[in-house]
Amino acid sequence: MIKIYGVRQSRAMRALWVAEELGLQYEHIPTSFSDGDTQKKDYLTLNPNGRVPVLVDEDGTVIWESQAINIYLAMKYDGGLWPTSLADQGNAVQWSFWVMTEIETLLLDVLLHRRALPEDQRDPELVLTSLEELKAPFSVINKHLEDREFVVGNSFSVADINVASVFSWALVSKVDLDPYPSLEGWLKNITSRPKFKLAATGKR
Ligand SMILES: N[C@@H](CCC(=O)N[C@@H](CS)C(=O)NCC(=O)O)C(=O)O
Numbered sequence: 001m002i003k004i005y006g007v008r009q010s011r012a013m014r015a016l017w018v019a020e021e022l023g024l025q026y027e028h029i030p031t032s033f034s035d036g037d038t039q040k041k042d043y044l045t046l047n048p049n050g051r052v053p054v055l056v057d058e059d060g061t062v063i064w065e066s067q068a069i070n071i072y073l074a075m076k077y078d079g080g081l082w083p084t085s086l087a088d089q090g091n092a093v094q095w096s097f098w099v100m101t102e103i104e105t106l107l108l109d110v111l112l113h114r115r116a117l118p119e120d121q122r123d124p125e126l127v128l129t130s131l132e133e134l135k136a137p138f139s140v141i142n143k144h145l146e147d148r149e150f151v152v153g154n155s156f157s158v159a160d161i162n163v164a165s166v167f168s169w170a171l172v173s174k175v176d177l178d179p180y181p182s183l184e185g186w187l188k189n190i191t192s193r194p195k196f197k198l199a200a201t202g203k204r
Pocket residue numbers: 009010011012033038050051052053064065066067
């Protein structure tokens with residue numbers, strides 16, 4: 001059976017979301033990254049980076065990097081998450097790289113320093129500079145979504161999951177999305193899917 005390693009309060013949630021959307025049978029192994037589980041010898045043979053998530057497919061294929069796992073699952077398992085045209089497939093990869101390189105680190109700083117870290121370890125200046133830097137890429141996707149319902153093509157795909165799973169940190173950290181109404185509307189729509197909630201909370 002497919003195995004997905006990583007607590008759901010981590011980037012493993014992304015892989016759980018795809019697995020749920022595809023209706024896959026899988027085993028969730030809630031490996032924690034805060035109590036040393038990811039540094040154990042057996043785990044490091046799966047992912048030498050010592051991070052979650054990791055996917056072990058039923059044929060033994062091992063994939064790490066959350067967005068790569070999602071693309072792999074969408075490509076392999078029929079469920080409509082992998083776009084059909086080569087152009088849309090290329091764009092799905094493009095937006096997945098984009099969200100990781102242009103958005104993720106900055107938004108993680110906002111999440112950590114506005115919400116996740118203990119108050120005495122937070123740096124409000126870093127939040128302000130990160131939010132400033134995010135204005136340009138936020139405007140890029142806001143414009144892209146002005147005349148479309150989904151990130152790629154005309155239907156929900158792995159591109160929506162990969163981009164929304166990073167942008168969901170903006171919701172948790174209460175980033176003001178009013179200046180980006182298309183982004184905000186799309187994000188609310190995608191994160192209102194029952195399988196998003198199930199992957200994030202474990203509750204139906
Ligand atoms: N780029 C990687 C990042 C993975 C990552 O940093 N995961 C965190 C949890 S969300 C982790 O395992 N951290 C453990 C550590 O840094 O030691 C991905 O998207 O899969």
